[in-house]
Amino acid sequence: xxxxxxxxxxxxxxxxxxxxxxxxxxxxxxxxxxxxxxxxxxxxxxxxxxxxxxxxxxxxxxxxxxxxxxxxxxxxxxxxxxxxxxxxxxxxxxxxxxxxxxxxxxxxxxxxxxxxxxxxxxxxxxxxxxxxxxxxxxxxxxxxxxxxxxxxxxxxxxxxxxxxxxxxxxxxxxxxxxxxxxxxxxxxxxxxxxxxxxxxxxxxxxxxxxxxxxxxxxxxxxxxxxxxxxxxxxxxxxxxxxxxxxxxxxxxxxxxxxxxxxxxxxxxxxxxxxxxxxxxxxxxxxxxxxxxxxxxxxxxxxxxxxxxxxxxxxxxxxxxxxxxxxxxxxxxxxxxxxxxxxxxxxxxxxxxxxxxxxxxxxxxxxxxxxxxxxxxxxxxxxxxxxxxxxxxxxxxxxxxxxxxxxxxxxxxxxxxxxxxxxxxxxx
Ligand code: G6P
Ligand code: MN
Numbered sequence: 001x002x003x004x005x006x007x008x009x010x011x012x013x014x015x016x017x018x019x020x021x022x023x024x025x026x027x028x029x030x031x032x033x034x035x036x037x038x039x040x041x042x043x044x045x046x047x048x049x050x051x052x053x054x055x056x057x058x059x060x061x062x063x064x065x066x067x068x069x070x071x072x073x074x075x076x077x078x079x080x081x082x083x084x085x086x087x088x089x090x091x092x093x094x095x096x097x098x099x100x101x102x103x104x105x106x107x108x109x110x111x112x113x114x115x116x117x118x119x120x121x122x123x124x125x126x127x128x129x130x131x132x133x134x135x136x137x138x139x140x141x142x143x144x145x146x147x148x149x150x151x152x153x154x155x156x157x158x159x160x161x162x163x164x165x166x167x168x169x170x171x172x173x174x175x176x177x178x179x180x181x182x183x184x185x186x187x188x189x190x191x192x193x194x195x196x197x198x199x200x201x202x203x204x205x206x207x208x209x210x211x212x213x214x215x216x217x218x219x220x221x222x223x224x225x226x227x228x229x230x231x232x233x234x235x236x237x238x239x240x241x242x243x244x245x246x247x248x249x250x251x252x253x254x255x256x257x258x259x260x261x262x263x264x265x266x267x268x269x270x271x272x273x274x275x276x277x278x279x280x281x282x283x284x285x286x287x288x289x290x291x292x293x294x295x296x297x298x299x300x301x302x303x304x305x306x307x308x309x310x311x312x313x314x315x316x317x318x319x320x321x322x323x324x325x326x327x328x329x330x331x332x333x334x335x336x337x338x339x340x341x342x343x344x345x346x347x348x349x350x351x352x353x354x355x356x357x358x359x360x361x362x363x364x365x366x367x368x369x370x371x372x373x374x375x376x377x378x379x380x381x382x383x384x385x386x387x388x389x390x391x392x393x394x395x396x397x398x399x400x401x402x403x404x405x406x407x408x409x410x411x412x413x414x415x416x417x418x419x420x421x422x423x424x425x426x427x
Contacts (some may be wrong), residue, residue, distance in 0.1 A: 002031030005312065006077035008070070008128060009084025009142065010036035011043025013280060018083070019051045021305030025313050026060035028278045033063045036075035038084070044068065050295060052286040053360030057292040074132045079312050082128060083141040086120035087421050089277070093270035094417045102409050104400050105251045105258050106268065109144045109195055111400040112407075114415045115379050115391075118147040120421045122383035129156035130179065137352075139311055140164060144376075146326045150341040151380040152238075153328060162353060163326025163341065164311060165194050169303040171246050174229050177200075178221065178238075179214050188244060191333055191358045194326050196252075196372050197367050215239055219358035221389045225250075227269060241364045252368060252399055273299075305323040311348060318350035335360035340373050371399050386424030391415070 022029065034051070038044035048066045055062045067073035074080060085092060095113035107113045125140065125148045132138060138161040142148055149163035168190045176183035179251035181204055188199035200207045220235045233250045240253075249257055262268075280298055287293040307323075314321040322345055324393065329340040332355040336342060346353035361369050378394035381387070388411070395407035415425050 002033070003029070003079070003088060003316065004033040004035060004077040005079045005081060006035040006037060006073045006132075007081045008037045008073065008080065010047050010066075011038030011040040012047075012083055012300075014083060014304060015047045016050065016284065016295035017300035017302070017305030018308065019047075019054050019083075019295075019305070021309035022051075022062065023054065023058055023060055024306055025309050026055075026058065026062070026348070028313050028317060029309075030061040032061075033065060034337070035065050035067060035073040035077060037067045037070060039067060039068060040088075040339075046285055046288060050284055050293060051287060053288050053290070053293050054295075064162070069421055070128065070131055074128065076137075079131065079316070080128060080132050080136050080138045081141070081308060081312065082125065082138060082319075083132055083308070084124070085142070086117070086124055087418065088235065089270045089274045091418060091421060092117070093268050093274070094414070098414050098417060099400070099410055100259065100262055101413075102406050103259060103405065104410065105255055106262060107248075107251055108269065110248050110251050111398055112395055112410045112414065114144045114147070115382075115394055115398070116418055117376075118144050118151075118383045119415075119425070120377050120418065121148050121392075122151040122380065123424055125152050126155055126384065129159040129161070132159075134158065136160065137312075139308060140317075141308060144194065144379075147376050147380045147383065149326050150376060151384045153341065154339075154380070155356035155384045160352060162311060162315075163194065163343075164308055165326065165343065166302070166307045167195065167247060167306045168197065168343075169307065170228065171244075174231055174234065174247070175199075176245050178218065178231055178235055181209075189345055189358060190324055191245065192246075192342065192343050192361060192365070192369050193340075193372055193376065195246065195248040196369055197246045197343050198241075198369075200242075200362050202244065207219070211244070212242060215242060219392070227272075241362070243362050243364070245365075250388045255400060259282070262375065279426055310366060314348035315350060315352070320347050320349040320354075321340060322346070323348050323353075325353055327355065330355060330361065332356065332358050333361060334358075334369075335366055352385045370397060371397065375399075383424070386422070386427065388415075388425065389426075 013151040095116045096106040099112040145163040176186045187203045189201040201412045237245045287295045329342045332344045375397040382391035
């Protein structure tokens, strides 16, 4: 049966990976209409050309349509895959640089940077939820994915949404390497909040591993961080906490050191990416003109695209497949509220995600995760309503900030810098 899948943010640099993901499930989605949407006309046209060429070269039965308006893209779509960055890299640069001026980690999704991003993302997702068919599934990559998911669930009740992040795939691979285990056979129960998950239960070939024993032998590797991972700090944290931390844990447990490093580095991640993007898009354009395009994997080249398409297939084909996703807690993590949005393993089929009881969060990170959760709830409310006092409370609740005057300064500067994207705060 043929379906329509809308892709909002189809001009994104991550799109070649999504196209590859679609190709890898082309047989399962045969006949689908793919409605590409982006506000950036040129990037939209480029990705439509690239996708059409790649599908033709591999004989994939997809029809691509292009849209700059949301309504026609969403009309009749059973799946709405959202993968845009509101404000693009220019806005991300502000998110990453403003907190740093006040001695706070400037990061795209964690801390005040993530808060400002949430203020831009949430209104767009609320609008998408309003326009999409009531039965459609929103499969969301737009960050901060957990805050966006929480806002949609509470401000557009009845919407079906799953928040995605592929971080756990690469983190599990990093841990396999650190522990000297084969990545393909290693399965970890990552639980917590997006970009704040922890794993105490780990299995190899389905058999539970003795993590304390493994960690006792864990050596701290040399070598520095990449933009995505920092194995040496992760190993240090694992030994201290007695569990596997996710990659973003370093921002919480090495906060001041990271601030010094980010300041010394001098450019933001957004600036670094902006510098490579023109060449990257030019190379995609050149590839799109070839008979069998093989676009660069420089952005979103890993599991990113396949993971999202696999989630759509799991829903559509009732696959009952185990995947780690962001959903309403409802008892999955006993130490967090039922209506919290948590990241947990779930079995995904036609009815949506089926969670299982994972117990409480480990004590060494329970309080921290609770604090991040309260921040996220307040951030979702502030982003949805534009209430400044709630916004201040959100930043004061965040473990990076707390200090009232610091929170006020970041908020003041951040909301002013982004005012063109934040109509909800314009009062
Ligand atoms: C990881 C995170 C994503 C984030 C991305 C940014 O994959 O899980 O949530 O969007 O990093 O990567 P970038 O290359 O844009 O810094
Ligand atoms: Mn992520």
